[in-house]
Amino acid sequence: MTIFSPTAFRAQFPALSDAGVYLDSAATALKPQAVIDATSQFYSLSAGTVHRSQFKSARDLTEKYEQARGRVAKWLQAGEDRQIVWTRGTTEAINLVANSWLAPRLQPGDEIVVSEAEHHANLVPWLMVAQAAGAKVVKWPIGADRLPDIRLLPDLLNARTKLLAIGQMSNVTGGCPDLAQAITLAHHVGAKVMVDGAQGVVHAPPNVQALDIDFYAFSAHKLYGPMGIGALYGKAELLDEMDAWQGGGKMLTHVDFDGFTPQAVPWRFEAGTPNVAGVVGLSAALEWLSHHHAEKAEMWSQQLASLAEEQLSEIPGFRSFRCGNASLLAFDIAEIHHSDIVTLLAEQDIALRAGQHCAQPLMAALGVSGTLRVSFAPYNNLQDVDALVRAMHHAVDLLSE
Numbered sequence: 001m002t003i004f005s006p007t008a009f010r011a012q013f014p015a016l017s018d019a020g021v022y023l024d025s026a027a028t029a030l031k032p033q034a035v036i037d038a039t040s041q042f043y044s045l046s047a048g049t050v051h052r053s054q055f056k057s058a059r060d061l062t063e064k065y066e067q068a069r070g071r072v073a074k075w076l077q078a079g080e081d082r083q084i085v086w087t088r089g090t091t092e093a094i095n096l097v098a099n100s101w102l103a104p105r106l107q108p109g110d111e112i113v114v115s116e117a118e119h120h121a122n123l124v125p126w127l128m129v130a131q132a133a134g135a136k137v138v139k140w141p142i143g144a145d146r147l148p149d150i151r152l153l154p155d156l157l158n159a160r161t162k163l164l165a166i167g168q169m170s171n172v173t174g175g176c177p178d179l180a181q182a183i184t185l186a187h188h189v190g191a192k193v194m195v196d197g198a199q200g201v202v203h204a205p206p207n208v209q210a211l212d213i214d215f216y217a218f219s220a221h222k223l224y225g226p227m228g229i230g231a232l233y234g235k236a237e238l239l240d241e242m243d244a245w246q247g248g249g250k251m252l253t254h255v256d257f258d259g260f261t262p263q264a265v266p267w268r269f270e271a272g273t274p275n276v277a278g279v280v281g282l283s284a285a286l287e288w289l290s291h292h293h294a295e296k297a298e299m300w301s302q303q304l305a306s307l308a309e310e311q312l313s314e315i316p317g318f319r320s321f322r323c324g325n326a327s328l329l330a331f332d333i334a335e336i337h338h339s340d341i342v343t344l345l346a347e348q349d350i351a352l353r354a355g356q357h358c359a360q361p362l363m364a365a366l367g368v369s370g371t372l373r374v375s376f377a378p379y380n381n382l383q384d385v386d387a388l389v390r391a392m393h394h395a396v397d398l399l400s401e
């Protein structure tokens with residue numbers, strides 16, 4: 001493992017050779033050369049697809065594809081490789097659980113508890129299946145610290161609760177709820193827990209067994225990997241009892257006009273030609289990450305966010321929604337609309353996000369129509385913070401006139 005050096009880390013991201021300042025890593029992380037090379041090599045050198053052909057290149061690919069599954073399993077400390085299901089990303093993984101695990105088990109009057117801090121991806125799939133079944137989605141409110149209020153949870157859970165949906169880290173506040181405690185409380189009433197790892201995974205991959213997580217979802221693109229690939233981790237006994245959700249090639253062992261026999265887990269959930277390039281790229285991202293000092297890298301991005309928060313707080317009307325020492329910082333400026341600011345910042349080549357961040361219930365709880373959000377990764381540097389702060393002063397001066 002190499003000692004973390006911000007300069008050496010940054011040098012591996014060709015997209016940063018452009019003049020702009022990239023502060024939108026919570027939306028999607030940039031890709032290091034190692035991931036670009038692995039993906040490009042796949043398209044340049046590989047022939048065939050996986051699990052279908054006997055020729056050498058296709059067999060080699062199948063081996064790589066299944067090894068990647070093992071790499072993800074190991075990385076999340078799952079017990080078995082087959083507990084990892086390839087999906088398009090977090091959104092698809094959550095929809096898979098909603099449709100294949102929850103929907104067939106949901107009775108009218110059942111309840112699904114969802115934290116108020118969730119991204120729409122960890123709310124809408126539950127609303128959809130609840131609506132169809134006559135079940136209820138129960139809001140778990142945030143407290144003054146902007147985290148789902150753990151003191152309220154025991155009163156929200158009961159024998160009718162089938163599932164608790166919670167994010168590992170908010171994409172707005174960066175807040176990380178106490179997963180272990182929430183999971184223990186949910187299990188106490190017999191509910192299962194879906195953890196949305198989209199934001200958290202790059203900061204701290206969980207030990208899914210130690211935390212006793214039932215389902216965990218993440219997307220490769222927030223982890224320096226390609227878009228369009230991600231995974232669902234599930235407890236083996238839960239995955240085994242789930243029906244297939246999409247029909248097609250390679251998800252079955254036999255089919256005739258009377259019906260079909262589904263494949264074993266995980267292939268049962270992977271109908272059709274998969275995103276092999278994505279899997280190869282994700283595997284390369286994990287391999288690449290294993291050579292970096294994750295904690296030091298994380299500390300660096302947190303320090304940059306703290307510095308940005310400190311310097312931006314000198315702007316009159318600045319208000320931060322950041323939880324703890326998160327590497328992302330959502331904020332607003334009193335009397336100035338976030339979309340006006342982001343337009344002026346875009347003109348100065350500062351890439352950040354403004355709006356509701358696919359978290360409308362959280363925006364309502366915070367009492368705002370939207371916020372600005374800068375999110376730092378270890379490839380950012382002090383010059384990025386300077387450029388942001390200068391551009392913000394300039395924008396606010398113009399808009400206050």
Ligand code: PMP
Nearest residue numbers: 089090091119121171198199219
């Ligand atoms: N949950 C959170 C907390 C997210 O930040 C995101 C991505 N913005 C998602 C879920 C959805 O991820 P994806 O779009 O990659 O499926």
